[in-house]
Amino acid sequence: MSPLQDSVERRTIAVLVDNEPGVLARVIGLFSGRGYNIESLTVTEVEREMGLSRITVVTTGTPQVLEQIKAQLDRLVPVHRVADLSLQGPYVERELALVKVSGIDDKRVEALRIAGIFDAEVVDAGLDFFIFEAAHRPDKLDRFIELMKPLGMVEMSRTGVVAIARGKDSL
Amino acid sequence: MSATASQAAPEASSPQAASAAAAKPAIDSQADAYSGAEMVIKALVDQGVEVVFGYPGGAVLPIYDALFQQNSLRHILVRHEQAAVHAAEGYARSTGKPGVVLVTSGPGATNAVTGLTDALMDSIPIVCLTGQVPTHLIGNDAFQEADTTGITRPCTKHNYLVRSVGDLPRTLHEAFYVAVHGRPGPVVVDLPKDVLQTKGSYLEKDQVVHRSYRPQTEPDPSAISKAVDLLAAAKRPIIYAGGGVINAGPEACRLLTELVHLTGAPVTNTLMGLGAVPGSDPQFLGMLGMHGTYEANLAMHDCDVMLNVGARFDDRVTGRLADFSPNSIKIHVDIDPSSINKNVMVELPVVADAEAALRALIAEWKRRTPPSPKAQEAWWKQIEAWRGRDCLSYRQTGEIIKPQYAIQRLYQLTAEQEAKAGRKTYITTEVGQHQMWAAQFFKFEQPNRWMTSGGLGTMGYGLPAAMGVQIAHPDALVIDVAGEASILMNIQEMSTLAQYGLPVKVFIVNNQWMGMVRQWQELLHGARYSESYSASLPDFVALAEAFGAVGIRAETAGDLDDKILEMMEVPRPVIFDCCVAQEENCFPMIPSGAAHNEMLLGPDDKAAKPISEEGMVLV
Numbered sequence: 001m002s003p004l005q006d007s008v009e010r011r012t013i014a015v016l017v018d019n020e021p022g023v024l025a026r027v028i029g030l031f032s033g034r035g036y037n038i039e040s041l042t043v044t045e046v047e048r049e050m051g052l053s054r055i056t057v058v059t060t061g062t063p064q065v066l067e068q069i070k071a072q073l074d075r076l077v078p079v080h081r082v083a084d085l086s087l088q089g090p091y092v093e094r095e096l097a098l099v100k101v102s103g104i105d106d107k108r109v110e111a112l113r114i115a116g117i118f119d120a121e122v123v124d125a126g127l128d129f130f131i132f133e134a135a136h137r138p139d140k141l142d143r144f145i146e147l148m149k150p151l152g153m154v155e156m157s158r159t160g161v162v163a164i165a166r167g168k169d170s171l
Numbered sequence: 172m173s174a175t176a177s178q179a180a181p182e183a184s185s186p187q188a189a190s191a192a193a194a195k196p197a198i199d200s201q202a203d204a205y206s207g208a209e210m211v212i213k214a215l216v217d218q219g220v221e222v223v224f225g226y227p228g229g230a231v232l233p234i235y236d237a238l239f240q241q242n243s244l245r246h247i248l249v250r251h252e253q254a255a256v257h258a259a260e261g262y263a264r265s266t267g268k269p270g271v272v273l274v275t276s277g278p279g280a281t282n283a284v285t286g287l288t289d290a291l292m293d294s295i296p297i298v299c300l301t302g303q304v305p306t307h308l309i310g311n312d313a314f315q316e317a318d319t320t321g322i323t324r325p326c327t328k329h330n331y332l333v334r335s336v337g338d339l340p341r342t343l344h345e346a347f348y349v350a351v352h353g354r355p356g357p358v359v360v361d362l363p364k365d366v367l368q369t370k371g372s373y374l375e376k377d378q379v380v381h382r383s384y385r386p387q388t389e390p391d392p393s394a395i396s397k398a399v400d401l402l403a404a405a406k407r408p409i410i411y412a413g414g415g416v417i418n419a420g421p422e423a424c425r426l427l428t429e430l431v432h433l434t435g436a437p438v439t440n441t442l443m444g445l446g447a448v449p450g451s452d453p454q455f456l457g458m459l460g461m462h463g464t465y466e467a468n469l470a471m472h473d474c475d476v477m478l479n480v481g482a483r484f485d486d487r488v489t490g491r492l493a494d495f496s497p498n499s500i501k502i503h504v505d506i507d508p509s510s511i512n513k514n515v516m517v518e519l520p521v522v523a524d525a526e527a528a529l530r531a532l533i534a535e536w537k538r539r540t541p542p543s544p545k546a547q548e549a550w551w552k553q554i555e556a557w558r559g560r561d562c563l564s565y566r567q568t569g570e571i572i573k574p575q576y577a578i579q580r581l582y583q584l585t586a587e588q589e590a591k592a593g594r595k596t597y598i599t600t601e602v603g604q605h606q607m608w609a610a611q612f613f614k615f616e617q618p619n620r621w622m623t624s625g626g627l628g629t630m631g632y633g634l635p636a637a638m639g640v641q642i643a644h645p646d647a648l649v650i651d652v653a654g655e656a657s658i659l660m661n662i663q664e665m666s667t668l669a670q671y672g673l674p675v676k677v678f679i680v681n682n683q684w685m686g687m688v689r690q691w692q693e694l695l696h697g698a699r700y701s702e703s704y705s706a707s708l709p710d711f712v713a714l715a716e717a718f719g720a721v722g723i724r725a726e727t728a729g730d731l732d733d734k735i736l737e738m739m740e741v742p743r744p745v746i747f748d749c750c751v752a753q754e755e756n757c758f759p760m761i762p763s764g765a766a767h768n769e770m771l772l773g774p775d776d777k778a779a780k781p782i783s784e785e786g787m788v789l790v
């Protein structure tokens with residue numbers, strides 16, 4: 001008997017699927033129906049001619065649950081491939097955020113200064129607001145957003161995580 | 172049956188185009204040669220379908236019209252769409268071929284949902300065609316519109332909404348491919364009415380290759396060799412086989428039996444796996460699980476190597492997980508990788524079709540020098556001691572028929588007839604105590620003779636399933652072992668039996684209680700029998716007659732055999748009202764939340780082993 005490990009882990013899983021109606025509902029339904037967590041989920045078409053979409057899902061669970069999640073995803077009929085990026089080796093994770101900060105005077109200056117530190121680009125601005133665009137690892141983005149809150153952040157929109165394995169090999 | 176797979180597609184076309192089609196016969200694959208509805212018929216025929224279980228309605232009228240104008244496919248008109256799916260399940264499980272269902276949109280589709288869920292849980296290949304409102308009305312809350320693909324997504328293996336006639340032939344062929352390959356299951360194809368009425372070109376079955384779905388069927392040779400190492404070294408092995416072996420086919424069942432004989436190991440079957448090895452085989456310990464035999468469950472608990480073939484460590488089988496077979500090394504052969512390590516962690520997973528895996532195991536075993544037969548001597552001595560408890564014994568005293576006696580006599584009389592006259596017996600069941608007693612007392616010598624709702628436990632399954640079995644095996648003796656409560660859930664199908672002259676026998680073990688519910692209330696809820704009495708039952712004999720069937724009632728043990736023989740002789744549908752002792756409980760029983768070695772063997776056991784709090788919350 002392999003010991004039952006109860007430690008909860010975070011995994012980033014890439015899923016290549018047929019871009020057909022209902023495929024996203026199938027994936028989401030799988031997670032909700034079986035009580036799995038979704039921390040982040042992104043999807044878009046990646047190969048037009050082949051009609052393939054790539055789903056990146058960040059989930060948490062015990063190793064046994066995570067193995068189940070992958071096996072359950074893999075047996076969905078329109079799924080071509082499931083890759084556990086966290087388990088396979090080094091990988092790059094990115095997320096994009098649009099952050100709207102409103103304010104005047106010192107706070108405005110400080111927001112711009114911190115945005116500079118985080119390589120965030122100003123995509124719109126007025127005399128009393130900025131909209132920043134920042135693309136980073138999700139934890140770094142969290143940090144940026146934390147800092148923007150006291151400086152007058154009024155709205156924020158994030159894409160969720162996309163990820164890819166490092167090195168020359170493809171999925 | 173009249174249908175043949177090779178027959179050409181119907182030449183006549185939908186009514187609007189009938190004259191044109193008559194003038195210019197359709198040629199296969201010619202552009203725009205067929206309406207969507209005609210393609211449906213053609214695809215079914217090309218897939219070798221002989222019979223469709225269905226019920227018409229507005230959205231599928233074009234298909235019914237096309238059905239009317241051909242004679243390759245037989246349509247069986249059920250009386251409720253749930254029954255259409257169960258009938259298709261009975262057909263599928265008794266033949267090994269996919270079952271086909273045709274229902275209308277909205278209520279037709281929603282009525283089919285229970286059947287689809289049942290087929291998903293028990294891995295039965297079904298293709299269910301549902302009508303849908305025309306594409307331009309989808310989303311408008313049109314009359315009899317339902318989001319069928321949305322509703323059935325979690326209760327099918329896969330489903331499709333066909334948005335244009337160009338996608339139709341490919342989708343239909345794919346649906347069959349998906350339903351039968353890998354772990355089988357139900358597939359829904361939702362067909363908007365305008366798609367059925369549009370003309371398009373047909374694609375042949377072999378022109379369609381699935382893009383992504385390629386289940387692994389061949390086992391990893393190194394896993395097979397490790398499995399044989401483990402089995403050969405085992406002192407206390409057990410083989411635990413489930414419905415996956417039945418699904419893999421009769422050859423897989425033959426191979427399983429061969430492996431059992433080669434290894435000398437005891438074998439047990441799940442509820443779904445009964446018949447995978449002959450019930451009379453001396454190495455067969457009977458069914459395992461909640462109402463399994465003492466010897467099967469204790470052998471599972473105490474074994475040192477367990478080979479699971481095509482079973483899924485269901486909670487009805489494992490009991491309390493923490494104490495499930497605590498000291499064994501487990502090998503799990505399954506075609507569905509998600510079944511592995513889902514409930515029980517195993518040391519050696521083998522992802523493969525059961526037939527391929529069993530063939531490889533046998534070949535590998537034969538390459539080695541066989542272990543000494545003495546190795547298992549102590550194990551078999553122990554097993555014989557457990558067997559000596561005779562856990563299924565009951566006492567038939569006096570004239571009141573014990574339900575166990577009724578089922579045992581039914582088994583013996585049908586088995587004798589099969590041995591003497593060669594008339595095959597097929598058993599379906601409803602859900603409850605009668606189902607468990609049937610599983611305990613019938614010995615199935617062959618696969619595909621036993622159909623029961625295992626995973627979902629659907630009352631109302633048995634009668635329509637029996638209908639499907641009888642359609643596939645017109646000369647066989649097909650019996651639905653029923654409870655008086657369950658049978659009322661799809662009793663309307665008596666009318667279908669009458670219409671098609673299907674001589675199905677409904678054998679009601681009438682204890683006037685929802686016996687299984689009453690049993691749980693007695694054991695777990697202080698004998699507070701809340702709503703479990705079967706009040707206001709119909710007179711089943713009169714009911715049979717009202718449906719044009721034959722009614723027989725047995726009230727005394729002395730009469731039972733003659734009445735059963737009478738039932739078996741009648742060449743018509745029969746409802747047999749077998750009035751039995753009302754408060755009999757089904758033993759052995761592993762209460763939910765208990766371990767295999769905490770089994771209740773009989774009524775006197777229950778005080779000694781109170782049921783835990785944790786057990787109470789389980790189903």
Ligand SMILES: Cc1ncc(C[n+]2csc(CCOP(=O)(O)OP(=O)(O)O)c2C)c(N)n1
Pocket residue numbers: 601602603604605606628629630631653654655656657658680682684685686687688
């Ligand atoms: C559709 C459905 N509803 C409810 C149940 C719960 N249930 C399981 S067994 C049972 C009682 C069955 O009574 P009966 O058919 O008389 O069989 P018996 O147990 O008496 O043999 C019930 C209500 C079920 N399995 N299926």
Ligand SMILES: [Mg+2]
Pocket residue numbers: 603654655656680681682683684685686705
């Ligand atoms: Mg009853």
